[in-house]
Amino acid sequence: MAKCDVCNVREAVVYQPHYSRKLCSGCFMEDIKFRIKKQIEKYNMFDKRHKLLLGVSGGKDSFVLLDVLVELHDPSKIIALTIIEGVEGYNRDEEVERVKRYTRGYGVDSIIVSLKEEFGYRLDEIVRLALKSGIDESPCTFCGVLRRRVLNTYARMVNADRTVTAHNLDDEVQTIVINMIRGDYQRLLRGHPLAPKLSERFVHKVKPMREIYEWETALYAYIKGFTFQETECPYINLRPTLRAKIRDILYGLERNSPGALYRILMEYDEMLLDDVKKLYDRPSLPTCRLCGEATSYGRDICKTCEIFENLGVKMLR
Numbered sequence: 341m342a343k344c345d346v347c348n349v350r351e352a353v354v355y356q357p358h359y360s361r362k363l364c365s366g367c368f369m370e371d372i373k374f375r376i377k378k379q380i381e382k383y384n385m386f387d388k389r390h391k392l393l394l395g396v397s398g399g400k401d402s403f404v405l406l407d408v409l410v411e412l413h414d415p416s417k418i419i420a421l422t423i424i425e426g427v428e429g430y431n432r433d434e435e436v437e438r439v440k441r442y443t444r445g446y447g448v449d450s451i452i453v454s455l456k457e458e459f460g461y462r463l464d465e466i467v468r469l470a471l472k473s474g475i476d477e478s479p480c481t482f483c484g485v486l487r488r489r490v491l492n493t494y495a496r497m498v499n500a501d502r503t504v505t506a507h508n509l510d511d512e513v514q515t516i517v518i519n520m521i522r523g524d525y526q527r528l529l530r531g532h533p534l535a536p537k538l539s540e541r542f543v544h545k546v547k548p549m550r551e552i553y554e555w556e557t558a559l560y561a562y563i564k565g566f567t568f569q570e571t572e573c574p575y576i577n578l579r580p581t582l583r584a585k586i587r588d589i590l591y592g593l594e595r596n597s598p599g600a601l602y603r604i605l606m607e608y609d610e611m612l613l614d615d616v617k618k619l620y621d622r623p624s625l626p627t628c629r630l631c632g633e634a635t636s637y638g639r640d641i642c643k644t645c646e647i648f649e650n651l652g653v654k655m656l657r
């Protein structure tokens with residue numbers, strides 16, 4: 341049996357193609373924690389005084405991040421926020437109970453909210469309204485905009501210094517490539533870990549797992565014996581087609597050239613640095629004339645208000 345390349349004692353059970361090395365399960369788990377810690381330090385994502393609002397979906401990535409974060413940060417300074425989208429067959433009571441059980445076990449307070457409570461509509465209802473109005477938008481687009489709004493609103497409500505999400509390397513590189521294909525350089529810059537927040541209405545967002553492959557979070561969750569939500573959201577197949585295509589292309593690239601995703605992320609982090617620094621000279625984002633939240637340059641209503649305006653219904657707030 342081959343020995344672990346790190347401890348040289350235990351039997352290797354996993355091969356990391358991006359580093360060309362084989363590890364035992366113990367060294368693998370330590371490596372994941374080490375790389376998350378390194379990423380937090382590299383970009384000064386938060387320090388020990390900061391209060392963190394962690395988005396916990398109930399999927400594997402959010403449980404892995406929670407498991408690592410409580411070792412790196414005082415659990416009494418972490419609050420978990422779970423957002424129930426309101427999708428038939430996907431948001432089940434037992435999943436919410438599991439999130440509560442896990443967070444309680446780590447000594448982390450949790451807040452459970454739903455899109456219905458926040459805006460007056462479940463995601464299913466929004467999708468139905470959109471279909472009726474002939475709006476050709478993927479459910480994931482509505483879902484993403486509304487969840488981001490809820491996360492930021494609650495971060496302000498609980499006086500959090502940072503919002504923390506469990507995006508992994510695969511998610512990050514997909515987003516980078518999508519923004520490149522769309523030629524959206526501003527969005528590409530704003531996604532950089534050193535980008536400033538361009539409005540006082542925003543709570544700074546950080547993604548400590550952005551350097552960890554999705555297969556690595558899956559393996560970590562498996563070794564830890566986590567049970568997590570495996571039911572897929574039924575809207576997953578209606579996901580924006582560009583993201584789905586990019587995901588497949590990137591998987592193929594990674595198969596042929598192990599470590600490709602990691603190298604793309606490293607290049608992105610380095611290449612954009614100068615232009616990211618210039619963002620600090622930009623004026624604050626304008627505010628939405630309807631709700632007073634921030635919106636993009638050149639716009640007078642925000643994406644959230646736009647969704648409900650287009651659907652022809654009033655949102656709760």
Ligand code: SF4
Nearest residue numbers: 479480483573575576
């Ligand atoms: Fe939301 Fe799309 Fe994910 Fe479903 S698949 S939870 S609609 S982002």
Ligand code: ZN
Nearest residue numbers: 628631642645
């Ligand atoms: Zn608005």
